[in-house]
Amino acid sequence: MKLQATTAQNSYRYIWLLKRIFPYIKPVMFRIILGFLIAAPIGLLDGVTAFALKPYMDYVIGKHDLLFGGFTISYQMMAFAIPYLIVLFAAGQGILNYFNEYLTSWTSQKITIAVKEDLFKRLVYMDSSFYDENTSGIVIARFISDPDLASRGIIDKIKDIITSVCGALGLIAVMLYSSWRLALIGVLVLGVAFLPVALIRNWIKKTSNKNIVIGGKITTNLNETYNGNKIVSSYNLQDRQLGIFKEELKQSFDVNIALVKRAGWMTPIMYTIASVGIAIVLAYGTNLIYTGKMTAGGFASFVTSLLLLYKPTKTLGRALQQLQDLFVAMGRVFELFDYKPEISNCENPVKMPPVNNGIKFEHVDFEYVKDVPVLNDINLDIKKGETLAIVGNSGGGKSTIANLIPRFYDIKSGSLKIDDIDIRTIDITDLRNNIAMVFQDNFLFSGTIRENIMLGNKNATEEELQTAIHSAHLDEMIAELPNGIDTTLTERGVTLSGGQRQRVAIARAIIKNAPIVILDEATSALDNESEAIVQLALDNLIKDKTVILIAHRFTTIKNANRIAVINEGKIVELGTHEELMNIPEGEYKHLYEMQFRESNENNTEEGKNE
Numbered sequence: 001m002k003l004q005a006t007t008a009q010n011s012y013r014y015i016w017l018l019k020r021i022f023p024y025i026k027p028v029m030f031r032i033i034l035g036f037l038i039a040a041p042i043g044l045l046d047g048v049t050a051f052a053l054k055p056y057m058d059y060v061i062g063k064h065d066l067l068f069g070g071f072t073i074s075y076q077m078m079a080f081a082i083p084y085l086i087v088l089f090a091a092g093q094g095i096l097n098y099f100n101e102y103l104t105s106w107t108s109q110k111i112t113i114a115v116k117e118d119l120f121k122r123l124v125y126m127d128s129s130f131y132d133e134n135t136s137g138i139v140i141a142r143f144i145s146d147p148d149l150a151s152r153g154i155i156d157k158i159k160d161i162i163t164s165v166c167g168a169l170g171l172i173a174v175m176l177y178s179s180w181r182l183a184l185i186g187v188l189v190l191g192v193a194f195l196p197v198a199l200i201r202n203w204i205k206k207t208s209n210k211n212i213v214i215g216g217k218i219t220t221n222l223n224e225t226y227n228g229n230k231i232v233s234s235y236n237l238q239d240r241q242l243g244i245f246k247e248e249l250k251q252s253f254d255v256n257i258a259l260v261k262r263a264g265w266m267t268p269i270m271y272t273i274a275s276v277g278i279a280i281v282l283a284y285g286t287n288l289i290y291t292g293k294m295t296a297g298g299f300a301s302f303v304t305s306l307l308l309l310y311k312p313t314k315t316l317g318r319a320l321q322q323l324q325d326l327f328v329a330m331g332r333v334f335e336l337f338d339y340k341p342e343i344s345n346c347e348n349p350v351k352m353p354p355v356n357n358g359i360k361f362e363h364v365d366f367e368y369v370k371d372v373p374v375l376n377d378i379n380l381d382i383k384k385g386e387t388l389a390i391v392g393n394s395g396g397g398k399s400t401i402a403n404l405i406p407r408f409y410d411i412k413s414g415s416l417k418i419d420d421i422d423i424r425t426i427d428i429t430d431l432r433n434n435i436a437m438v439f440q441d442n443f444l445f446s447g448t449i450r451e452n453i454m455l456g457n458k459n460a461t462e463e464e465l466q467t468a469i470h471s472a473h474l475d476e477m478i479a480e481l482p483n484g485i486d487t488t489l490t491e492r493g494v495t496l497s498g499g500q501r502q503r504v505a506i507a508r509a510i511i512k513n514a515p516i517v518i519l520d521e522a523t524s525a526l527d528n529e530s531e532a533i534v535q536l537a538l539d540n541l542i543k544d545k546t547v548i549l550i551a552h553r554f555t556t557i558k559n560a561n562r563i564a565v566i567n568e569g570k571i572v573e574l575g576t577h578e579e580l581m582n583i584p585e586g587e588y589k590h591l592y593e594m595q596f597r598e599s600n601e602n603n604t605e606e607g608k609n610e
Helices: 014-061 075-124 128-133 136-178 180-193 195-199 201-227 229-234 238-263 266-290 296-338 398-404 428-433 449-454 462-471 475-480 498-512 528-541 577-581 587-609
Strands: 066-068 071-073 358-369 372-383 387-391 413-418 435-438 516-520 546-550 562-567 570-575
Touching (some): 014 296, 075 296, 136 180, 136 201, 180 266, 387 398, 428 435, 462 498, 462 528
Parallel strands (some): 387 546, 516 546
Antiparallel strands (some): 066 071, 358 372, 358 413, 562 570
């Protein structure tokens, strides 16, 4: 699944989208409804000032007393009371608005957190091919930015719509109270002014989809610049990275300006329509006053309502436009929810059996990209307790074989079995619990050394932890650290040397105590001294285990029980070190002699330099 190839095809299926997000809304429904109920009077109170103008103009300015239900209210009393009532209503509106903002923020963040949590749960269970196909930037954009935009904004925008609609209704009610004839004109003008909003929704969708892709590229560039800072500096790539960043910012600018050019004409059109409506109202209202069908106070109240009506109308138009953007983001979010990982459990998975016989590859074919074969007809029988080394030229398929055993990928054809049970029928979690892996570049998480080792077995005892540390030859290193095993590592553990990081990873694998161990180029990036210490740690790790060992350095593999030589996706030789060395013109013998010839040449060159 390529995340940048988003279509957000369900973005305008509003009922479907609301049904999908409703499970996240339901737990906070009471507060949402309460917020919406508060939003209604906030909008309705917008019409108080316009409503008060009619009695103020007709009675206070005209110096007439008001007869109301047998009571007489003097114009002096109204002159005193009306301003204070307006202030009182405004203060009440402000208090309601505070509570409404709090409720909106609380519910929006709760919904956003729930959506992000479920999305991240999907992310951590994505298969390796997903990470192969997508950059870190686009993953961050789709899994963090979209949920923020879609779930946090929807409650706020619906609240704005309710407030604006209620505000508009309150003002329309005042207009009807002042003159139903003029109100018809005002409502008609309002309806016409809304037409442009519906015309740009497809542009909003296209722009939003393009922006999420560009935003992903920008984040990827930032990540690459951060993680590759030494390469950037040593190769003087600052101008290159800056150039890429500038181009991505330009793309973002161009996309957004294209939308502004198309959406920007909405405001002048709405202004023009509103001004036409006001002109008609002024002309017709003047006629109504002259003919005695309307008072001057009623006309002032109506015109004020009409002018005030522009604010909720504009807010409503903007909220509807932004809501379209939210629905597009929501459509992208549910694309992620609907994505099915390629690697998943079968209908009734079985538990991983004890490894009594071993691992068997039978006529296994594999390809990362369709019709581009990587492995061809692989047949291997790895016995329990055996160490099988896999060697060959780079790109021949060595690491691919290692990646198939824990089901990072699924084979194309053939079968891969553990104790005669196809691994595709074994529960994935149980399968991986029984496999320990040490890679060339082992990832250490932010946290302490203790936490990183305990990732192998969170239920390990202190004694088991200390045994793992001792077996991985970490005692001396830990003793030299300021806080010992509880020393906090920086991101990816970069403050440790390569050999130290490897030994922490080996301790993590030792404490896991899995029956199957896979070592994928575990010492290839180390110097000779570090390799010697790491090799001692590895020897402790693989005791009494079934081991698949992938390495370039023949010093680490010649003691393996058997060695498989793989070339261009096929096993071309299989046997012990001695057996393979006795094959005339053999592939293994050629690789072995070539490596040691290079090693001798390097040693000779170093001797001359000394």
